[in-house]
Amino acid sequence: MVRFLIRRLLGGIFVVLVVTLAVFVLFGPVLRWNSNISPARLYAGKNPSPEQIERVSALLGLDKPYYVQYGYTLKRLVLGPSQEERERVCPGSTAAECDELLGRFGSSFAKQRSVDSLIWTHFPVTLSLTFVAAILWLLISIPIGIISAIRPRSIFDRVTIVFVLIGQSLPVYYFGLLALYFLAYRLGWFPLSGYEPLSNPGQWLYHLLLPGLVLALQFAAIYVRITRSQMLDTLSEDYVRTARAKGAGETRVIVRHAFRNAMLPIVTMFGLDLGLLLGGAILIEVTFGLQGLGWLAVQAAQRLDVPTTAGIVLFSAIIIVAANIVVDIVNATLDPRIRLE
Amino acid sequence: MALLTVENLRTTFRTDDGPVGAVDGVSLSVDAGQVLGIVGESGCGKSAMSLSIMGLLPKSAMVEGSIRLGDRELVGLPGGELRRLRGAEMAMIFQDPMTSLNPVMTIGWQLVEAVRLHQKVSKAEARRLAIEGLAAVGIPSPEDRLRSYPLELSGGMRQRVMIAMALLNRPRLLIADEPTTALDVTTQAQILELMRELRREVDAAIVLITHDLGVVAELCDEVAVMYAGRVVERATVDELFARPQHPYTWGLLASLPGRNLASERLHQIPGSPPSLLRPPAGCRFAARCPFVMDVCRDDPPPLTPTGRGTAAVACHLAQDVRDREGARLSGEERA
Ligand SMILES: Nc1ncnc2c1ncn2[C@@H]1O[C@H](COP(=O)(O)OP(=O)(O)O)[C@@H](O)[C@H]1O
């Protein structure tokens, strides 16, 4: 088990390394060749003189060879900004002021802030949205999927399948706009947009419920389908028959024996979906005016804020890799066949 | 009085192609302490019959007739009452030990569950019973095994666990559905040996399902030979081997491995059992029977006592023909 963990961790670190390289190349050299965007030009303000650009280039360390820049990017990602960079970029500032400006992911072109602080400002919104949506979609889909599987071809099952098809084919932005128009605008049951921090839990939930529900319904459709098919598979397994032969009641057979086995692939999918969503649910965030990571990414891209965009991409990648590792660990604890391999 | 009495049992599966009569009018009984063997090729309805007794069939199955455990009628019993009997009064061992245990739960968890579903005892007491049960079926260091998962055990060990689990609540009826079929030959022998020992120790009535007459010879008191959902011959083991009466039984006997060929034409029964979706009108074995007569194709022969003890056979052949052919076959075998 420990060896398994170490192997997974090393694998994860390797993937993150590859991603950093890809992000560096794509948002550095490639972007510059391709669209002639010089970071220094963007950073230096409107119509800078060549001297200004040169000065900014030096300030940002862009005059160094690429491999030195990449090496420093990596080092900064792991250890934080170096003393040398602090002195170069924010001479004469206090440490706290400098921390606002410099971070592991670099500094925004558009705002006088580090990408880190931008991410940490907007990430809680995405985290909250994902959390609310995930709870909702599990609560909706697991019971429905199980009941459908217990009574295949029943009216309940047939109605469920129709809703699954609708849920899967409705584009989330369209569905989101419909919900917003009718439930929030016409009926006034929900706020039209915005986010309230968790310090006021009631308002927090009130603002997240509608976007969470719209997001959840889309996922619920998929999760109903997989729960149903997994349960149908496990319910016909020999060990379920053994459980019945022992005299276990139907609820016990379904929950402790069938679902306990059926949930393994669902847990995997859930972990991966969480990882993806935590990188920002762009459509929902934009539709509902939630200023999360997805929203931030759109803003940054529009303003050609290369470091922020790159930072969000890298941050999301790290979250996805982390989610993968967590999924593996959870799977190993749930399934001895993986643990003992 | 017989512990288990099955009378005119009919088990029908509703399928998309129409009803499948997996068990078609079977009657049999077993006494406490006795082992009844049920033999027949695959697809003859042996499992359908045992699952009917246990009440474990899917909802698509319809069970008619009578199944009595002691003096309690099981057909039509409400689900809750049947559940209380399962695992307590009657228990079952299945064919494939590799898939019959829950892969994500420890052996201990599964055994303790079996105890506590029927006995109001503490976890510690249930654990003690589980250890005792594992020791009784010859599992070494049973205490450590409680922590094992099924995948850590061999097929033979898993089947021992299944047997231990079935016996935990001291059932009065034990049904073993081909308990050795999925195992390799050495392990088969060990499990059979275990069953032989247990047979002496537990006072349960045992129904042992197999497609191997060799197993019957070693373990059973009585035998019922099933073909295409019906019992075609019933006798004590000694009687069956001394004077087998049904041409299908002759075929089974002749195809026993390690025995010298009986009459050539029976060495392997050609063909396969008929579809139970649309079974033939007369004797169901007619299409494969080397002794087939016109009457066989039209009239199903009833199960008729041969006059020797409890033995009965369902065949249109004259008694003297059956006696002669049967005696020739078992004589050749002994030679
Ligand atoms: N769940 C089921 N649905 C439909 N038909 C079934 C089902 N289970 C068994 N059968 C049919 O019933 C017949 C007897 O099967 P089974 O009892 O498993 O035979 P055996 O155990 O003797 O090999 C076979 O023809 C089989 O196809």
Ligand SMILES: [Mg+2]
């Ligand atoms: Mg079978």
